[in-house]
Amino acid sequence: MSAFERTYTVRWADMDPNGHMRHSAYADYAAQHRIEYLSANGFTLPYFAKAGLGPILFREDTRFLKELHINEQLRVTGELAGLSADGSRWNIVHTLYKPDGRPAATVSVEGAWLDLRTRKLTVPPADITALMGQLPRHASYKDMVRGGGGE
Template sequence: MKENKKLLFSKNYTIRWQDMDAFNHVNHTVYLIYLQECRIDWLLHYGIVMDGATRGPVIGEVTCKYLRSITHPAEICVELYFSHKIGRRVYFEHIIRDKNNPELIYTTAHVVVVWVDFTTGKSIIPPPEYDYILDETIIINN
């Protein structure tokens, strides 16, 4: 994780039984869903909906470091950090922690988001009208 990252959004989630796999822990692919839900909830907090949009963010790359298994009925806190922007890419980081024991980190992840013009299928510079959402920290404790 980069030292100069900025916390943008944090939200708690409860592990569902259906998230478990045959080994009695959360399936590794479900971690990506938790990260996605956090980013979507962050955008929805600002009223940003991509339905019918002609341009928008898509995932260009995701890397996860699985540090500990998550089991039902854990409660987790998913944090979203802004790292930096370079050209057409926006770099984010995530941490998934135990809600009741924040020192316990289950996963760290790096996500690269690329803005795309859906009519041409080509990447574009992120629109400046969205820059404001990279400046504010939102913590939702549910």
């Protein structure tokens, strides 16, 4: 699949007292990108509510490379860094780009799917696993193996 990209404008609410985008706003744009990818492919928030399913994060790591400033256009991409065979676990690397194309940050997330009724980890429907597998592969991509932990 070709890259799924979105462009946003850095807002006043994203700013910190140093005059650049606050650290947590980078994660907010990465999360927005993931939700828009799912939604653009038919997996909207109402779908997830009805299915009793939701994505959750285990880890989020942000690497800050260049400052972003108010009213700058920011382009966000997402690449798959890992996926378990059953689709229950996934890793995505988001890159946030400055208007000149230089990376401003990377946001790497490790996640899974939660059954919202039982509050336990679950395997998503096959069509969600297929969609996740269509994301472009990040250079660090590795197949994931389920196991261990409190599943």
